[in-house]
Amino acid sequence: MRQFKRSQRVKSQILRDVRNLLDQECSANLKAMVTFTDVEITNDLKYASIFYSVLGEEKEKLEAARYLGKIKGRVQSQIGRLLSIKLTPEIEFKFDPSIERGMRIEQLLKDIAKNDGK
Numbered sequence: 001m002r003q004f005k006r007s008q009r010v011k012s013q014i015l016r017d018v019r020n021l022l023d024q025e026c027s028a029n030l031k032a033m034v035t036f037t038d039v040e041i042t043n044d045l046k047y048a049s050i051f052y053s054v055l056g057e058e059k060e061k062l063e064a065a066r067y068l069g070k071i072k073g074r075v076q077s078q079i080g081r082l083l084s085i086k087l088t089p090e091i092e093f094k095f096d097p098s099i100e101r102g103m104r105i106e107q108l109l110k111d112i113a114k115n116d117g118k
Contacts, residue, residue, distance in 0.1 A: 005043070006045070007041050007042070007043050007045060010041055010045055010083065010085065010089070011039045011040070011041045011048070012039075013082075013083060014039045014041065014048055014050070014079060014083070014089070014091075015036065015038065015039045015050075017078075017079050017082045017083075018036050018039070018050055018075065018079070019036050021075060021078055021079075022034070022036065022071075022075065023036075025071075026064070026067070029067060030060070030063060030064055030067055031056065031060050031063070032054045032055060032056030032057075032060035032061070032063070032064060033054070033055045033056065034052055034053070034054050034064050034068075035052060035053050035054075035055075035099070036050060036051070036052050037051045037052060037053055037096045037098070037099070038050075038051040038096065039051070041089060042089075045085065045087065045089050046087070046089055046090060047089055047090050047091075047092070048089040048090070048091045048092070049091075049092050049093075049094050050091055050092070050093050050094070051093075051094050051095070051096035052064070052068065052093060052094075052095065052096060053095070053096045053097070053098070053099040053100065054095070055099070061095065065093070065095065068093040069093065072091060072092070072093060075091065076088060076089075076090065076091045079091065
């Protein structure tokens with residue numbers, strides 16, 4: 001049986017909890033669609049970075065960053081109640097541009113294929 005590090009289990013649980021807690025809240029309070037993509041956590045479980053992406057304009061990305069910064073303390077408290085560990089990791093929300101990058105690359109590939117067909 002394969003053993004997983006405790007930090008990996010906590011990382012998965014935090015991502016699940018954040019998605020459950022914030023998916024509906026963000027869609028109700030923000031114009032853009034916010035998706036929580038990943039969590040990075042230190043091995044000592046003291047710090048966790050929660051990555052999110054925003055589909056929308058630059059203005060909507062800034063609005064999402066402000067909103068997540070504003071609710072960070074409440075989210076950290078709720079995660080602390082849901083996790084079964086002694087100390088709650090200090091969380092930080094970080095923007096993840098990978099989805100946008102992927103969409104841009106896909107569009108470029110489509111443009112290349114379209115031009116090759118002519």
